[in-house]
Amino acid sequence: MSANHSPGPGHPRPEQSDDVLLLTPGPTPLHPRALAALHWPVRGHMDPDVFAYNDGIVASLHELYGSGPGAFAALLSGTGSLAMEAGFMNLLEPGERVLVVSNGVFGDRMAEMARRQGAAVGLVSFSLGEPVDIERVRAEAERFRPKLLAVVHGETSSGVMNPVPALGAVARETGALFAVDAVTTVGMLPFAMTDWGIDYAYTGSQKCLSAPPGLAPVAFSARAMAAIEARRTPVASWYSDALGMRSYWENGEGGRSYHHTVPVQLHWATGEAVRAALDEGAEARARRAALLAAATERALASIGFRPLVAVEHRLATVLALTVPTGLADEEVRRRLRYDHGISVAGGLGELSGRIWRLGLMGENARPEHYLRLMDALARVLSEPHLPALFEEALAPVA
């Protein structure tokens, strides 16, 4: 950096040379197309170029989510957490019932957000890492008769994949709308909003899509939009109101309306990342994650790491492994970060200190990145065999 780009006092900047490999469950390393688009020229939020580009994003999001006729897809100007909140804000009026299915930190966050909206919240709770029991959910839904059923598809905190299609059937049987947090799934794994009976789904730009953080691609079904149009009370959040968003994203009677200043640079980057994901295809991306997960699990099993989650419930994009006894979790991750420039996530909440969470989303699911992790671990732990074991485990498919 030239001298005139040096920061003022109090803004220590990361060194350009000190690039850190993100093997966390988000943010993920930027896709080259997203990175390039971040440098495209700036435009006003009402510029025809932006509207034309946004139309392309909308079409791509419908493809990504598998959403049907009359659905509304757009980018919400905030992170995935804002999109989680936006679902409850749009789909529930004060006092209405929502049944949240939770087996982790993000499911619990759903319940907390819904409570803050003044909804009547029912919670079907399972331990961290435990799979969802559909029959318990069905019984509770039949008793509670919620307006909305909500679940996290891939529970990032534990690496569990929840049975969204089966839960969608429960929602249909009981007449509930169905909201799905697709933060760690859509864009990397097959996703079928219409076929699975989903009425609201969302992700964050920085997860499976490998765009910069700051945007939430969202999709509402036609049924969800009709429910929002039929509300008796306005959505408490003007900013996240789907009808307000739609007035900007879709051509109405008077054309497009100004709503708020959208983050145009992030639109470019996220749009390119979505296209890149569609070009590769969900099946190919899912296979990429699964092969790497298997090889990583096998190599790390040799030093005592064990999968937290039974294979049939395991989330393909977040490999949660229990830390072996005697391995100093924080110290090892600190050395990976500072001596080897690799970020790896530990556990959240009650799993803190007990697990590692390895991201296999978008651009972090690359063999060369995980080989670099094996090399670094070989040095930090004096386990020189790790890289070869990893490569051997990967070999049959290479």
Place this chain on the structure above:
Amino acid sequence: MSANHSPGPGHPRPEQSDDVLLLTPGPTPLHPRALAALHWPVRGHMDPDVFAYNDGIVASLHELYGSGPGAFAALLSGTGSLAMEAGFMNLLEPGERVLVVSNGVFGDRMAEMARRQGAAVGLVSFSLGEPVDIERVRAEAERFRPKLLAVVHGETSSGVMNPVPALGAVARETGALFAVDAVTTVGMLPFAMTDWGIDYAYTGSQKCLSAPPGLAPVAFSARAMAAIEARRTPVASWYSDALGMRSYWENGEGGRSYHHTVPVQLHWATGEAVRAALDEGAEARARRAALLAAATERALASIGFRPLVAVEHRLATVLALTVPTGLADEEVRRRLRYDHGISVAGGLGELSGRIWRLGLMGENARPEHYLRLMDALARVLSEPHLPALFEEALAPVA
């Protein structure tokens, strides 16, 4: 762009060569330091580099806002409109009274947002472009006894600067908290949160700071934070809850807590833009805007443009000029955009078609940019004298 960066079907991208000069009241052209920082390497939201950089941002924001001891400053992960909403969400509980002073689109938006929160909203309303009558506000505040008084400092829709210090005195006299939308003022004009008795202020990254859109720098006074801590009900928005934000931005007992994934690239860019604004200084920046406004007004007066707002109430950062009779507003702005690559904003709401709004914030307040506008207008309108008149008007200060 190389072939592998070409967009997929449906994502028409703006041409690199087709760079558009933004002379709108936001977004503004990127500051070179913000642009450079947008390319810094990515980091996780819990990375020590990010925390160190965020600490620098916080210190700079306190300087920018002139906030006092015990205040809380941070970047909210959304645009200025989310920050507007966050003020009402944090500072009001259901049924509590807020008095909104409005003389434009953004003041009216404040009232709309507060109503959606379930607040009891009083509105002191003035016509678009009309200055605020302090005595009317004082009388209404004494009668209504609001918990919160809220006003837009610089009304972007009409180019009026509202009397924030005098309104701050009214808030103190009546025991109200005081929220100020500083979207078009802070970062370009002197701002003194503590001295003016402000309890909550916010802006958008893409306005006076000339960073990319997508973040809202916010500041809460110590008194505001105490009011939030004393709430009987939780803040309806988990995402915008100031106490949740603080757990991430400040060191608590257990260190920093994960709240949500902050947009790291936008943190870099906004942090650099804030430093650049502080390095130049508010007085120098205000002078830059004022000189350009005067020269622009004088040059455009020669073809019939007239200031909408009396000089003593005029906002220095948004020059609102009435379009002369016979000038085809939309057609001329369309030609500026397509033939000359310059974006200029028209009026919003009832001022649509009646005014132009010229941005004089951060990087759009540069003489060379406005000279380019004069050159373009000279051609579009066949008024060849415009550039010389503009340069002459600017000359005494050059």
